[in-house]
Amino acid sequence: xxxxxxxxxxxxxxxxxxxxxxxxxxxxxxxxxxxxxxxxxxxxxxxxxxxxxxxxxxxxxxxxxxxxxxxxxxxxxxxxxxxxxxxxxxxxxxxxxxxxxxxxxxxxxxxxxxxxxxxxxxxxxxxxxxxxxxxxxxxxxxxxxxxxxxxxxxxxxxxxxxxxxxxxxxxxxxxxxxxxxxxxxxxxxxxxxxxxxxxxxxxxxxxxxxxxxxxxxxxxxxxxxxxxxxxxxxxxxxxxxxxxxxxxxxxxxxxxxxxxxxxxxxxxxxxxxxxxxxxxxxxxxxxxxxxxxxxxxxxxxxxxxxxxxxxxxxxxxxxxxxxxxxxxxxxxxxxxxxxxxxxxxxxxxxxxxxxxxxxxxxx
Numbered sequence: 001x002x003x004x005x006x007x008x009x010x011x012x013x014x015x016x017x018x019x020x021x022x023x024x025x026x027x028x029x030x031x032x033x034x035x036x037x038x039x040x041x042x043x044x045x046x047x048x049x050x051x052x053x054x055x056x057x058x059x060x061x062x063x064x065x066x067x068x069x070x071x072x073x074x075x076x077x078x079x080x081x082x083x084x085x086x087x088x089x090x091x092x093x094x095x096x097x098x099x100x101x102x103x104x105x106x107x108x109x110x111x112x113x114x115x116x117x118x119x120x121x122x123x124x125x126x127x128x129x130x131x132x133x134x135x136x137x138x139x140x141x142x143x144x145x146x147x148x149x150x151x152x153x154x155x156x157x158x159x160x161x162x163x164x165x166x167x168x169x170x171x172x173x174x175x176x177x178x179x180x181x182x183x184x185x186x187x188x189x190x191x192x193x194x195x196x197x198x199x200x201x202x203x204x205x206x207x208x209x210x211x212x213x214x215x216x217x218x219x220x221x222x223x224x225x226x227x228x229x230x231x232x233x234x235x236x237x238x239x240x241x242x243x244x245x246x247x248x249x250x251x252x253x254x255x256x257x258x259x260x261x262x263x264x265x266x267x268x269x270x271x272x273x274x275x276x277x278x279x280x281x282x283x284x285x286x287x288x289x290x291x292x293x294x295x296x297x298x299x300x301x302x303x304x305x306x307x308x309x310x311x312x313x314x315x316x317x318x319x320x321x322x323x324x325x326x327x328x329x330x331x332x333x334x335x336x337x338x339x340x341x342x343x344x345x346x347x348x349x350x351x352x353x354x355x356x357x358x359x360x361x362x363x
Contacts (some may be wrong), residue, residue, distance in 0.1 A: 056237035169314035179266035184257030196221025228256035232256035
C-alpha cells in the first residue's frame with residue numbers, strides 16, 4: 001500500500017473521513033475495540049482505552065461510554081491516539097448536551113467528527129513512534145512522581161521524628177491549656193452589609209496544601225466582623241468536619257472562619273507555628289480521626305478537639321529553633337515539589353505536542 005512521503009500533511013488532509021465512515025457503533029465491546037467515556041468529567045479527563053484479554057472475546061458494561069470498532073481502513077491504536085488529543089476533548093466538551101453535571105458528548109458530534117486516514121502502513125509507523133515516545137514519557141513521569149513522593153516523605157519523616165523523639169523538659173498539655181480554642185461562625189450572607197474586605201472570611205477551601213491560607217476569596221465588613229468570632233494572629237486552625245477533616249493551616253493575620261473550622265490562638269510563650277506543625281503530624285491526625293468517629297460525615301466537636309494534647313518544649317527559644325528548622329526543610333521540599341510538578345506538566349505537554357504533530361503529518 002502507499003506510504004506517505006514528502007507531502008505527508010497534504011496526503012493526510014486529503015484522506016480525511018468522518019468517524020461514521022470508518023467506525024461501527026455497538027452496545028457491547030470485543031478485543032480491539034476503543035472505549036471512550038462520554039459523560040462529564042470523565043470525557044474531559046481523557047478516560048479511554050483499548051479492550052483486550054476479554055473472556056470469550058466479549059464484554060458489557062456501563063452505557064456511559066462509546067464503543068468504537070475500526071473498519072479495515074483504520075488501525076485501532078491510531079484511533080486511540082487520535083481520541084487522546086486535548087484538542088478533541090476541548091471541542092467535544094464545548095458541544096456537550098444535557099443537564100449540568102451530567103452532560104454528554106452527542107452522537108452527532110462523534111459521527112460527524114473528521115479523522116485523517118493515511119494508508120495503514122503509515123498509521124502503524126506513526127503508532128510505533130508514539131508507542132516508543134510515550135513509553136519513555138511514562139518512565140520519566142513515574143520517576144518524577146516517585147521523586148515528588150520522596151521529597152514529601154523526607155519532610156514528613158523529619159516532622160514526625162521531631163515530635164516523637166522529644167528532648168528533655170518537654171511537657172504534654174491540652175490545646176485549651178496552651179491558648180484560646182474556638183469554633184468559627186458565619187454571619188448571615190442574606191444581609192449584604194455583613195460582606196466586605198475588612199477581614200478575610202476563611203473556609204476549608206481556602207486552605208492551601210503548604211499550610212498557608214488564601215485570604216482574598218471572601219471577606220467580612222466591619223459590621224460582619226462584629227458578628228463573627230475573630231481569630232487573632234498568629235493562630236493554628238483546622239477543619240473539624242467533613243471529608244477534609246484534619247486539614248490544617250497557619251494564620252498570620254486576623255481572620256474569621258466558618259463553623260467547620262476550629263482555631264487555637266496560643267498564649268504568650270507558645271509558638272503558633274510550632275502548634276501548626278504538631279497538628280499535621282501522623283500522631284495528631286490519627287487522634288483527630290479517632291475522635292471524629294466513623295460516621296458518613298466525620299466531625300470532632302470543639303470539646304474533644306480542645307482536649308487533644310500536644311508537647312511543648314521548655315523554652316520559647318527552643319520552640320523557635322524547631323520552627324526555623326522545619327520552615328527551612330519545608331521550603332526546600334516545596335521547591336523540589338515545584339520542580340517535579342513542572343516536569344510532570346512539561347511531559348504532559350510533550351505528549352500533546354507529539355499527538356498534534358502525528359495527526360498533522362509533521363511527525
